[in-house]
Amino acid sequence: RSATNSSPESHGTDLISKLPMRETPSEPLFLYKNFWFRRIFLERIMLLEATFKARHDDIILATNPKCGTTWLKALSFAITNRSHYDSGNHPLLTRHPQEVIPTIDVEIPLNGDLTFIEKLPPPRILATHMPLSLLPESISIQGCRIVYICRDPKDAFVSRWHFMSEFFGEKPDINVGFNMFCEGVLGYGPYWDHCLEYWRESVIKSDRILFLKYEEMMLEPVKFVKVLASFLGAPFTGEEEDAGVPEEVVRLCSFKTLSGANSSQTEVVQRGSVVVKKSAYFRRGKVGDWVNHISEEMARKLDDIVQEKLKGSGLVF
Numbered sequence: 001r002s003a004t005n006s007s008p009e010s011h012g013t014d015l016i017s018k019l020p021m022r023e024t025p026s027e028p029l030f031l032y033k034n035f036w037f038r039r040i041f042l043e044r045i046m047l048l049e050a051t052f053k054a055r056h057d058d059i060i061l062a063t064n065p066k067c068g069t070t071w072l073k074a075l076s077f078a079i080t081n082r083s084h085y086d087s088g089n090h091p092l093l094t095r096h097p098q099e100v101i102p103t104i105d106v107e108i109p110l111n112g113d114l115t116f117i118e119k120l121p122p123p124r125i126l127a128t129h130m131p132l133s134l135l136p137e138s139i140s141i142q143g144c145r146i147v148y149i150c151r152d153p154k155d156a157f158v159s160r161w162h163f164m165s166e167f168f169g170e171k172p173d174i175n176v177g178f179n180m181f182c183e184g185v186l187g188y189g190p191y192w193d194h195c196l197e198y199w200r201e202s203v204i205k206s207d208r209i210l211f212l213k214y215e216e217m218m219l220e221p222v223k224f225v226k227v228l229a230s231f232l233g234a235p236f237t238g239e240e241e242d243a244g245v246p247e248e249v250v251r252l253c254s255f256k257t258l259s260g261a262n263s264s265q266t267e268v269v270q271r272g273s274v275v276v277k278k279s280a281y282f283r284r285g286k287v288g289d290w291v292n293h294i295s296e297e298m299a300r301k302l303d304d305i306v307q308e309k310l311k312g313s314g315l316v317f
């Protein structure tokens with residue numbers, strides 16, 4: 001059956017079965033246009049390619065999973081809604097950051113119904129894990145702004161390895177997971193290609209893509225919150241700066257505040273077909289936690305691979 005006369009539910013599923021596939025300890029990954037995906041997300045990405053219509057003022061928050069999506073969502077929401085709430089009764093103290101900004105490739109229903117994002121007031125803030133080259137075309141045609149955040153690949157790997165247990169009950173053998181990560185075989189991977197696509201575009205179009213690093217933001221959160229606010233079209237006024245509003249946003253969106261507000265081990269976030277404990281999005285929130293989970297030798301191996309892949313790009317971790 002051709003893509004044109006298939007129902008939204010079957011969109012792409014026939015094609016997926018014909019793609020290169022790799023078995024993993026959890027579930028197979030499929031290689032589509034140079035990136036690996038779990039079937040449940042690839043179906044949605046294909047659906048978005050066909051149906052998503054960007055608006056010129058949409059803002060896209062793009063991340064590789066486990067690189068700071070939750071933090072970036074919280075900051076973006078807090079910055080753009082700061083005139084509506086004060087910190088004492090802020091929605092982020094009761095609603096999970098994953099719930100206030102949708103991740104389109106995780107949440108689009110397989111019947112293609114986009115109501116969940118069509119009803120959002122402008123400017124819409126939409127998150128995605130999609131690589132730049134797979135974003136629906138209308139995002140670049142409309143010239144939408146994109147914020148990208150990435151992270152030291154060693155910490156990204158460790159964070160992701162822990163998170164696996166949320167989906168699959170238990171964490172796979174760390175050595176197996178690590179070797180696949182080093183091969184580039186992971187959902188939304190290769191990791192370095194995901195970063196590089198956004199990095200290269202941010203160098204050419206710095207007014208369109210804001211490229212952030214988790215480590216730099218952790219070091220100077222207030223500075224980066226101001227940068228983010230300006231990029232989102234909501235710069236802090238001098239008065240707000242004098243009143244400490246940027247610091248207040250940083251505090252509200254800190255790991256400590258948000259993990260405290262989402263500490264319940266039983267409450268879940270329902271995102272499309274994905275149901276995850278709220279607390280799972282807050283593990284340690286530290287830079288360099290990889291030292292507690294992988295050996296120096298593994299770290300060197302990954303560093304060497306990444307260095308080679310990024311050579312000449314200007315991007316360093």
Ligand code: A3P
Nearest residue numbers: 066067068069070071159254255282283284285
């Ligand atoms: P760790 O597993 O290293 O602790 P994502 O939101 O993309 O899924 O990324 C999750 C990672 O970001 C986890 O890293 C998580 O603890 C960390 N994180 C979540 N909220 C954060 C915050 N407010 N500030 C800093 N890091 C945060």
